[in-house]
Amino acid sequence: MTEMLDIAGLSVSYGGAQAVDNVSLTVPGGRVVALLGANGAGKSSLLRAVIGLQAAVVDRLAIDGRDLAALPPERRAAAGLGYVPEGRRVFAGLTVRENIEVAIDGAAGPRAARVADMLALFPDLAAKAGERAWRLSGGQQQMLAIARALARRPRALLLDEPSLGLAPQVAAAVFSRLRGIADDGIAVLLAEQNAARALAIADEAVVLAHGRVALSGDAKQMSADDDALMALLA
């Protein structure tokens, strides 16, 4: 098992406040690591720092052994890092199909196949493939943001609250798909408020509190050990 995504000694501070404080974690290929924590614990800041949208101090940040720390976000993405931002950042003026296509490099043939693959994952989107993204409902835009990240076939995938605004049926489909892509060998780092749902598909869990790792371990044991976890998430 390769250590696909490797983060060591990562810190983020806003002004004087330490949002992420010396966090280290690794996500091996084929594994889902759930990143849990109360609101403001530092989950989003950590993910934004990993993809490079947030300035951070870091000892080591590597994907598949390749150092990312000095690269700008687009080069990190090109190196195989996928990111689903919190808050539905889709290209409003492009159609659903175009939103997915822009994320894929390469020849038109394989591209069409991959778009079709994504539309099969989200039947709601398939029905609206030709619509401009601003016409989608909030939940549909969230699906599109996930589809766009998946379409790149990243080697490591960061997701910031993917279940936000999704109906239970769709959230369940998305999470089972996440399990599926991890099983294909991709490293998945999943920040999520819905702890039960995230733990159900995760192999490991890391709980942040005030920017530090407060608890980490096997996801299955953690779901059983509810009290300690709930205290940290409150």
Added chain:
Amino acid sequence: MSAVPAPFAVFMRGPAPLLIAALAAVAWIAVVGDSYALRLATLAATQALLVLGYQLVFGHAGALSLAQGALFGLGAYVAALLSLHAPWGVSLTLPAAALSAMLVAALVGAIVLRLETHYFALATLAVAQLIHLAAVNWEMLTGGANGLPGVPALSLAGMTITRGGPMLLLAWSLFAIAAWIVARVMAGLTGLALDLAREHPPAAQSVGIDVAGLRFTAFVAGAGLAGLAGGLHAHVVGVVSPDVTDMPVMVGCLIATVIGGRRAVIGAALGAILLTHAPEWFRFLENRHLIAFGALALAMVIVAPDGLADLLATVRRRLWPLPERTSGAVLAPPAGVARRSVALRVEHVGKAFGGVRALDDVTMVLAPGEAVGVIGPNGSGKTTLLNVITGILPAEQGEVRLGTESLRRRPAFTIARLGVARTFQHAELSAATSVLDAVATAAFARSPRPPRDVAGAEARHWLLRVGVADSAALRCGALPAGRRRLVEVARAFMARPRILVLDEPGAGLSRAERIELARRLRILRGSGTTVLVVDHDIDFLAACVDRLICLERGRIIADGPIETVRRDPHVRQAYFGRDDAAAEP
């Protein structure tokens, strides 16, 4: 950081040092300056008035008008014509110059202010060109390309204000008065309302702010200052030619606004002084002096991208730090203000986007004080329903009634003033505004409008009740998504609603935080507020509503007690899918 005595820091951070510096500069020029220096410093004041006006239009209202320069020229012509031809002459030229520019702006604004950004810019450019063409071609009135020479000095109440020292003092005094008025207005809730209206118009309307009216007022007031500046310019220079209506005036105004700062009044003075004086510093370069000025302007924008005023504020904050205010007065709203509970009726409402029926014959009634939850698959029309109720989208069929009042064809801000407050799926808060100010903004539409500190004290009350008081001093942009939604809930309560409409308030919150929010919502609506909540978390809804409605493809497929809807086979199939775990208690 060394310990600075607090009173000294307070003094240095206040307006006094700036005023002393400004007075010293004016006095120094008046005493030792030659006539050219006096004239230049006086022209800087007219430029500062022009920029102050443009800050209202561009900085505060966010409208990229390209007519500000032409309105300045209009004021110059009006002042020149009156002082040359009208018998009652030179005392009234300045008010007339300001009023004529306001009149033209009101006519133009009524038509073009509803246009989107770049179309608005083009429309105002066309107006500017019309004014310029009139100045060049209407020779009988304007003297054509030769202009109007021999504009006399200004006289006030029979006293002539000669060019030189007296004119310098008058020009900067006028700027000081105008800047003081603008700064006072912007320090109140109006400044906050403009910030929200500029950055998040739907959110501004949702707390009763008349966005279009506010933009119009700022546009006309900005034009008044442009006209005043133009009139003053005519008297200072003594001759008016079509140059005063031409594009370079507008470009100069834009440069000075960007270099000085878009919103702080001190920025108008700094930008104007730099624009009028800097080219003089490079005169020794002869033909190349404008290139040098261009390089300087570019350097300024790179060093201080938010303007010199912002740079100055940052330096003063660093040099004389003041302890951050973490707490303050808390004021509960007076007991008498709770408005009577009211019913909300949605009757046969329909709405389509292109060929898709987002809402199809939706009928529902919320009894006074009742709390109802709405669930449904993604894209089933939940947010559209909230947008139709709050007036952000017009319904194509049917009717929404608040009590006996029809909301049909009412603008969103008037619906908000009737007592409908809402939150948004993706929290709409100005990133640079503090949490406390963001909530206080909702008091802007109240009549009478409370002072900002009173509104702030009540805002602190609602932040406490919603459970985010510890974030009061933070910028909204620094908050995690879940907390931003809670700030919106507090802002909605600040609007003292009769109907509270919440779009996924629990999204982004942990389970424990959602349970806490549901508990607090139950307490808060105890006063009789009717509540409509969209959310996907059925446990959250069960904890804060009395009844559940399920939408699918724009139609209501279930409506009733929570358990009944939760067990409805149609709902289970459409909404929960095979994920039965989520449906079980």
